[in-house]
Amino acid sequence: MVAFERAGKRYGPHGEGGFTAVENVDLTVARGAITGIIGRSGAGKSTLIRMVNGLESATSGRVLVDGVDVGALSEEGLRGLRRQVGMIFQHFNLLSSRTAFDNVALPLEIAGVDKKTIRAKVGPLLDLVGLGDKQGNYPSELSGGQKQRVGIARALATDPKLLLSDEATSALDPETTQSILELLKRINAELGLTVLLITHEMEVVKTIASHVAVIDAGRIVEAGRTFDVYTNPKHQTTRTLLASALKLPEWLRSGIKAQPSVGDRALVRLVFFGETAFKPLTGRLVAELGSDVNILAGAIEEIGGEPFGSLVVSYSADPDVIARADRFYSETGLKTEVLGYVA
Numbered sequence: 387m388v389a390f391e392r393a394g395k396r397y398g399p400h401g402e403g404g405f406t407a408v409e410n411v412d413l414t415v416a417r418g419a420i421t422g423i424i425g426r427s428g429a430g431k432s433t434l435i436r437m438v439n440g441l442e443s444a445t446s447g448r449v450l451v452d453g454v455d456v457g458a459l460s461e462e463g464l465r466g467l468r469r470q471v472g473m474i475f476q477h478f479n480l481l482s483s484r485t486a487f488d489n490v491a492l493p494l495e496i497a498g499v500d501k502k503t504i505r506a507k508v509g510p511l512l513d514l515v516g517l518g519d520k521q522g523n524y525p526s527e528l529s530g531g532q533k534q535r536v537g538i539a540r541a542l543a544t545d546p547k548l549l550l551s552d553e554a555t556s557a558l559d560p561e562t563t564q565s566i567l568e569l570l571k572r573i574n575a576e577l578g579l580t581v582l583l584i585t586h587e588m589e590v591v592k593t594i595a596s597h598v599a600v601i602d603a604g605r606i607v608e609a610g611r612t613f614d615v616y617t618n619p620k621h622q623t624t625r626t627l628l629a630s631a632l633k634l635p636e637w638l639r640s641g642i643k644a645q646p647s648v649g650d651r652a653l654v655r656l657v658f659f660g661e662t663a664f665k666p667l668t669g670r671l672v673a674e675l676g677s678d679v680n681i682l683a684g685a686i687e688e689i690g691g692e693p694f695g696s697l698v699v700s701y702s703a704d705p706d707v708i709a710r711a712d713r714f715y716s717e718t719g720l721k722t723e724v725l726g727y728v729a
C-alpha cells in the first residue's frame with residue numbers, strides 16, 4: 387500500500403547548512419496491516435510519515451501510495467491523496483472554536499460535501515469512536531482521550547484507506563493510551579483500514595502493530611514482524627528501546643552501563659518462546675552458573691496472540707562466567723541479549 391524506495395529528506399541546502407533527516411529508506415507497508423515505526427526523538431519519524439501524505443516532499447528516492455508517486459502529484463493530486471490518507475496527531479490539532487461535530491465535519495466541508503450528507507456521516511462516526519453524546523461539546527470540554535477520539539473520527543470522515551498516526555497516544559496517560567490503541571485496532575479490523583503509526587514507545591508497537599521498523603538517525607536499521615523483532619532484536623537501537631520498555635526498578639535501570647568494570651554483573655534478558663517455552667531452562671542456567679544468578683523481573687506477554695516469556699537476570703560479568711552462560715545459550719537455543727552491566 388505504501389512503498390518507500392530509497393526515500394530521503396534533506397532540510398535546507400545540500401552540503402553545508404543542510405540536514406539529512408531521512409536517508410535511503412526502503413520500506414513496504416502492507417495493506418490492511420498496522421505497521422509501527424519506532425525511534426528515539428529526532429530519529430526522523432515525523433519527517434518519514436509526513437512524506438506519505440506530501441506534507442514533506444522526498445528530496446531523493448520516492449514514496450508511493452497505491453503505486454502513485456507522491457512527489458510527482460500536482461496540488462490537486464495532493465488534495466485527492468489527502469482525502470484517501472487520514473492523519474491523527476499527538477496534540478489532536480482540533481479547532482477550539484468548533485464543536486466535536488463541526489471538527490469532524492470540517493474535511494467534508496472542505497471537500498464540498500452537502501450539509502445533509504455531512505449530517506448523515508458525522509453522527510455515526512462519533513458513535514463509532516464512542517462520542518455519540520458529545521457532538522455539541524467544544525474541545526475545551528473534552529478529556530485528552532476524547533479529543534483524540536474526535537481526531538480519529540475527523541481522520542475517517544473522507545473514508546480514507548490509510549490512516550497515519552503521529553505519536554497519537556504520547557500525550558495520554560497509560561489507561562487512555564490503551565483505550566485509544568484498542569479503538570485503532572477495532573477500526574483496522576472492522577473497516578480494513580491500513581494504519582501506519584510512529585511512536586517512541588515499544589509498548590505501543592507491541593500492543594497493536596503486526597509489523598515494525600526501527601529508525602535511527604534517519605535510517606531504518608531493522609524491520610520485520612513485531613514478534614520477531616521483539617523476541618530477537620538484532621540492532622543495538624532496538625535493544626535499547628526494548629530495555630527502556632522493560633519494567634525494571636528505577637534504581638536498576640538508572641545504573642545500567644554499556645561496559646563492565648571489574649566485579650560488575652551482566653544484566654541479561656532471556657526470551658522463551660516456541661521450543662524453549664516449555665523447557666525448565668532457568669533451573670539449568672542456575673545449576674550451570676552456580677547460585678550466583680539473580681532473577682530481577684519476569685513476565686509472560688503476547689504479541690498478536692503469540693505468547694512469549696521474558697526474564698531479566700543478572701550474574702557475574704567475569705569472562706569465565708559469561709563464557710559458560712553463552713555456551714549454555716547456544717546449546718539450548720535460548721534467545722538472550724545483554725542489556726548492560728550493573729555494579
Ligand SMILES: Nc1ncnc2c1ncn2[C@@H]1O[C@H](COP(=O)(O)OP(=O)(O)OP(=O)(O)O)[C@@H](O)[C@H]1O
Pocket residue numbers: 397398405406407425426427428429430431432433434586
Ligand atoms: N523543517 C526542518 N528544518 C530543518 N531540520 C528539521 C526540520 N524538521 C525536522 N528537522 C530535523 O530533522 C530531524 C528529524 O526530525 P523529526 O521531527 O522527523 O524526528 P522525530 O523522530 O519525529 O522526532 P520527535 O519524536 O522529537 O518529533 C531532527 O534532527 C530535526 O531537528
